[in-house]
Amino acid sequence: MAASKVKQDMPPPGGYGPVDYRRNLPRRGLSGYSMFAVGIGVMMFGYWRLCRWNRERRRMQIEDLEARIALLPLLQAEHDRQMLRMLRENLEEEATLMKDVPGWKVGENVFHTERWVSPLPEQLYNLRPREELIQKKFGFQWYV
Amino acid sequence: MPFIDLQSKLGINVDKWLLAQSGEQPLKRASRCHAFEKEWIECSHAIGKTRASKECNIEWEDFYECMHRIKTNKRLYEIRKQKDKMIKEGTYTPPPHHTGKEEPLS
Numbered sequence: 572m573a574a575s576k577v578k579q580d581m582p583p584p585g586g587y588g589p590v591d592y593r594r595n596l597p598r599r600g601l602s603g604y605s606m607f608a609v610g611i612g613v614m615m616f617g618y619w620r621l622c623r624w625n626r627e628r629r630r631m632q633i634e635d636l637e638a639r640i641a642l643l644p645l646l647q648a649e650h651d652r653q654m655l656r657m658l659r660e661n662l663e664e665e666a667t668l669m670k671d672v673p674g675w676k677v678g679e680n681v682f683h684t685e686r687w688v689s690p691l692p693e694q695l696y697n698l699r700p701r702e703e704l705i706q707k708k709f710g711f712q713w714y715v
Numbered sequence: 716m717p718f719i720d721l722q723s724k725l726g727i728n729v730d731k732w733l734l735a736q737s738g739e740q741p742l743k744r745a746s747r748c749h750a751f752e753k754e755w756i757e758c759s760h761a762i763g764k765t766r767a768s769k770e771c772n773i774e775w776e777d778f779y780e781c782m783h784r785i786k787t788n789k790r791l792y793e794i795r796k797q798k799d800k801m802i803k804e805g806t807y808t809p810p811p812h813h814t815g816k817e818e819p820l821s
Contacts, residue, residue, distance in 0.1 A: 660813075664798075668798050672797060681780055693787075698813045
């Protein structure tokens with residue numbers, strides 16, 4: 572090749588500076604035991620807080636239950652009125668429906684006794700659409 | 716064993732809760748047919764099966780009806796059948812609270 576001065580990319584005069592090529596794995600951070608300790612400590616703190624809050628929730632739940640106990644006469648009276656109203660409506664509808672059926676006694680008691688027998692949901696919801704009966708029987712189970 | 720009341724002697728309750736609905740129940744909750752069963756048992760106690768089937772027939776029928784509700788369901792079915800028949804003929808319209816369009820009761 573001719574010894575012409577072509578512009579090339581050459582190292583700086585005097586060569587490059589020193590390059591640190593040694594392994595660099597600094598020992599830092601907590602040890603394994605202390606990491607476990609920190610984790611378990613945080614968990615214990617969490618459990619303690621949770622336990623305290625759950626006790627508070629249980630006190631609140633007892634308060635709710637006691638409120639319900641205080642209101643039970645009202646709730647029972649309402650429920651009874653509802654039931655009697657539905658039985659009365661069913662009795663009147665039965666009178667209109669079974670007018671022409673021979674040998675039918677309206678409001679006949681299927682039992683020989685005169686005692687009050689709690690009506691079944693089927694009796695209360697007999698003349699209503701089927702969905703209402705299903706809702707009454709299973710709605711609470713399906714509630715989310 | 717019939718004359719040795721072993722369960723009371725040992726103070727355990729292995730199957731007394733099973734034998735009758737009217738027996739002692741957990742949480743003291745009465746069964747649905749408690750009264751009927753109690754009446755029937757009190758009527759038919761210690762008189763033997765033949766006499767009980769004759770003398771306690773009314774209590775037995777009420778108890779059976781309470782448990783299985785055969786007569787009740789038959790009555791309800793007859794009423795429903797008649798209602799559907801009359802609706803098809805057009806002689807009957809159900810009142811608004813029976814159509815399902817109103818607010819459902821709780």
